Amino acid sequence: MNLALVVAAGKGRRMGTEGGKQFLELAGRPVIAHTLAAFEEATSIDAIVVVAAEENLQKCLEVIALYGIIKVERVVAGGDERQDSVYNGLLAAAEFEGVDLVAVHDGARPLVTPRIIDEAIGAAGDCDGAVVGVSAKDTVKLVRDGYIAETLPRDLTWQIQTPQVFRYKLLVEAHQSARREGFNGTDDAVLVERVGGRIKVVMGSDENIKITTPSDLVFAEALLKERSAKSDRD
Template sequence: MEQVGVIVVAAGKGLRMGGQVPKQHLPLAGKPVLARTLEAFEHMEQVHSVVLVVGPGDEARCSGYIARYGLRKVHAVVTGGAERQASVYQGLLALDPEVEWVLVHDGVRPFVTPEETAECLAAARKHGAAVVAVPVKDTVKIVEPDGKIASTPDRSTVWAIQTPQAFRVRDLAAAHELAMRESFTGTDDAMLVERAGQAVYVVRGGYHNLKITTPEDLEWAEYRLNAMERGKDA
């Protein structure tokens, strides 16, 4: 069976949260958000190893999470770059050489499920690359710099892209290296792979797979996690 690795990107500063603590280190029902994200992959049978990419100076704190919470699948903690794209590339360089497929995941999406991950991997193996996504709920507008609405795309064709995003390791590495040579910065890894000429397919996920970026997101996450725990006890 081809080995699957995960790159968890947690090098951001989380400025939208306010305060001094980066969002990935904020407590979520008693554990750091990042620790809960790593635990999700720890319990997935299809995942063989995890590379954790962190911000400069954050290595010791994140290594402490690994020891404290028994995260045995995390085989490397590496320092990220100035931007997310550079951080993912550092993660690629640190993958176990035996890993053929890689999932790139945000460190502040702790509610990723085994089912979503398995479906994303299956779609990537079938098509070459796949991402978890959800249809947008609101009407989306294309807006010009002065605030004028330029156009309204058909909402049925617009999806909000999440993570994980799954690729063959060599394809994602080649896409990153092409972007570096051409000084191109994308907003996600799928964008780089698309730009390199490979089709990327969508797997429908869930709205629960929230990226925690605001205080309101954290409140919702606390509520959801507490509800999940109550459900286990029922």
């Protein structure tokens, strides 16, 4: 069984909105509705667990019902940090039998496609995990105290997105290790790296942006209009 864990517990402070950026309107429907629709369509995903802020649980359930997302099996409350929210989702996933792979995805990445999801799941099938990303287009430098410490080889540098897919038991182990040691990572891959996991990188898309600022919402709207126009032409 392959499970999607969609993390939608963010507060959206940088968006300057209340109620969570996942519920902002994008092309006529909430951001989270676009995200869930992609996982609903992905043939590799059997079930979905959504993690939302406690005050938004009912709103999330309403969106799921309104847009007919039938793969959602559980909606659970998140934690103080993203890492806590993912862990809460993993605990909820323990109720399901035979969970093999878990695809962790940011609820605020509504432009992910079923194809990318399926490719990430497929890539994780013969290793510890697979993450989606794009190769860096700009030169990336390591900076300490305002000064360049090192220039990283651009051909080896990737910007990592979600979904990030891992063996369920390994991801639980990685989170438990991080909790014991007080480590807070910027994504789930770094937690799996810490326990020795071998993770593939799958080519994603520059369109798979995370809605963080108002300009991101404008860009996402334009991309969806372009997709719709292309679909009409085809």
